[in-house]
Amino acid sequence: MTKPLRLTPAFFHIMLSVVNEAQHGYAIMQAVHDRTSGSVTLGPGSLYWAIKRLVDAGYLEEVVDGLGERPQRRRYYEITGTGRTVLEREVKVLADILGYAESQQLIKRRGTT
Secondary structure (H helix, E strand, O other), rough: OOOOOOOOOHHHHHHHOOOOOOHHHHHHHHHHHHHHHOOOOOHHHHHHHHHHHHOOOOOOEEOOOOOOOOOOOEEEEEEOOOHHHHHHHHHHHHHHHHHHHHHOOOOOOOOOO
């Protein structure tokens, strides 16, 4: 059993990118870029290193296409049950932090004036 992996911002963004459907690396990079308006950029080296760590931790898994064959050029990744649990826990921690920041009037929730 390996030690649980803490979610760095890169890990967190990668897992958010595959939470609802399997994605290949380039699609993950684009999703992170789009979701953060370009403020977070994952290059190929850091992306695939992070994916490998997430797979090794059991949070992501490589999936095959509908025919049961691995695509020749692209590898697709999806979140595992363990990964979803870890991601949900991390989202709760961040929500609690944001709630406290809001209570201290450091931020305002979107949609409020």
